[in-house]
Amino acid sequence: MNEQLRAQFEAWHEQDEHQKIVDAVLALPPEERGYEETGQLARAYNNLGELEAALELLLSIAEQGREDFRWHYRVGYSYFYLHQNERAAAAFDRAVALNPEDAHSWFFVALVSRTLGNRGRFELAKERVQALDPELFEQEFPPDQEESYCPEQYTQEAFDAVEAHIRQYFGVYPLVFHEKLSPDIHVDICLIEPTPERDYYTLVTLGMGAHRMNVPEELRNSRLDRAELLICLPARWNIRGQAEKWYWPLRWLKILARLPGSEDTWLGWGHTVPKGAPFSYNTNLSSVILTEPALFDAEAAVCHLPDGDAINFYQVVPIYQNELDCKLHRGAKSLLRLFGQDAYVVDIDRPSVCRNWKLEPEDDLPDPQIEPAVPRWDGPAGCLATRKITREKLPVGYFYREAPVEGAPDSGWRFLEGNEDESYMSDPANTEVCHLDTICASNPGIAPLLTSPQGTAYFRGEDGRFYYEEPMEG
Incomplete structure (x- = not known):
């Protein structure tokens, strides 16, 4: 490779213009793509998240790369982000053996050692990074970060199942936004590109x-304690843009993925999380x-x-x-009834579905303090009632x-x-979330019936008592 082309490749690499490297190498006649050109192409594919393509190229020049620390580094990079950690460890160990002065190789020795739970090797690699490149050390191992040398990860069997699920129900992802430093959990973001059937990007977390x-x-017995997240962005979105106006959906996927661990809480259907500002x-x-996942098959949800x-x-x-306010006072189901399909693909200019809704004075007051009307009730106590x-x-x-x-x-x-008619019931604004105690306190006779199973219904007779309604024949 001539010096001018080598310098150009390095400049593009520093500028994160990896696709330009790919285009330039592929434009060369096959007979001019030697060991170095193939290595540059593989490095660019690695940085673009096309790991399998990179690894295939690298293995095709394995004989020439046997004594080249860069070749082992690039192979280790591919294996690490493909979650083949044992192979990654062997490759990075060989890289530092061939060039003990390369701080980036030692940095990945630290990462893979932490992933595998090898604390001694992790600490040694950290020391080497600090000695060789203090700036890299400060950037990747900030002193105010609580150290967790072995982040939570899927077992290989579970990882394979989740990856297969994403590919089957959300789409094939040629690009993954990989996370280099993972203090708690390792969260990658899979990018599924627009298709004629789904004219939007789908970003799915893998690791939460x-x-x-x-x-x-x-x-505890509902199997709601493990989750992954997704977000849909319009096809015109600058998916690789680094400016915050493009990057915030990715940032928030990572924030939300870590929230349950950092706050010792959970996230599930209908939960809302405010930023506090746009x-x-x-x-x-x-x-x-x-x-x-409203735009996908029902099976995609689990x-x-x-x-x-x-x-x-x-x-x-x-x-x-105002949509958050509406949800907090009327419940998630009431808000989501107002959403059309287009609300599920991010549109920064879409009109609010609650633009005509205003917080009423009584909405801002807590429920009156009442004596528990259902003292033996030990399950979830939320319910829906009409505004009547x-x-x-x-x-x-x-x-x-x-x-x-x-x-x-x-x-x-x-x-x-x-006496609510169909028109009344079709308006979500006419239904509110409240507590069973609130209903039972003003309606004697209901509390003893609340242990009835799903599918049960009761009506009030002329004598004021409640009677069981016989189900209609199917």
């Missing part, structure tokens, strides 16, 4: 589910809500692992402040129990005055 979230006691200067979107465990997939949907009951204070005339909203503190009970 290695951590078991701290779900409430009553949900995500970027060019939009007023300022919070997110988690939903089912990945069943070989050991019987489950990974839940939630879609991240950015929302406005909650606002007009009319007595319950009809109530029934359906399957609760998954991931919400929902009992499944629904309460109506009894």
Whole structure:
């Protein structure tokens, strides 16, 4: 390779213009693509996240690269981000053996040692990085970072199952945004490009589910403690843009993926997380809500692992402040009923679905303090009731129990005055979330019936008592 071309490749590498390297090498006649050109092409593929293509090229020149530390470094890089850690460790160990003065090789020795739980090797590699390149050390091992040398990761069997699930239900991902430093969990982001059927990017986390979230006691048996996230961006989005107006969706996928671990909490369907300010200067979107993967097959929502465990997939949907207010006072289901399909692909200029909704004075007040009306109730105590009951204070005339909203503190009970027509019920604004105690306190006779199973319904008779409604024949 001539010096001019070598210098140009290095300049493009420093500028993160890796595709230009690919285009330049592929433009060369095959007879001019020697060992060095192939190595440059493989390095560019590695940096573009096309790891399998990079590894295939590198293995094709293995004989020439046997004594070249750069070749071993590039092979180790491919293996590491393909989650083949034992092979990555062997490659990086060979790289530092051939060139003990290369700080970047030692840095990856530290990463792979931490992943494999080899603390001694990890500490040694850290010392070598600090001695060889203090600036790299400060950048990658900041002193204020709580050290965790072995981040949580999937087992290889679980990783393979989750990866296969993503490919089957969300799409093949030729590019992965890899995470170099992982203090707690290793979170990569898989990029599925637009297709004629799905004219949007889909970004899916891969690694969040290695951590078991701290779900409430009553949900411990619901297999809601492991999750991955996704977000959909329009085809016109500058997916590789580093400016915050392009990068914030990726940043928030990583923030949300780490939130359950850092706060010892959990995330699930209907949960909202506010930023407190707009995500970027060019939009007023300022919070997110988690939903089912609304644009994909129903089976996409859960990945069943070989050991019987489950990974839940939630879609991240950015929302406005008034949409957040509406959700907090009326519940996630009421808000999501207002969403059309287009709301699930990020649109920084979309109109708010709650633009005509205003916080009413009574919405801002806590429920009155009442004596528990259902003292033996030990399950989720949320329910839905029409405004005829909650606002007009009319007595319950009809109530029934359906399957609760998954991931919400929902009992499944629904309460109506009894004269609501179809038009009234089709407006989500006419239904509110409240506590079973609130309903039972003003409607004697309901509390003893609340242990009835799903599918049960009761109506108020002329004598004021509640009677079981016989189900209609199917």
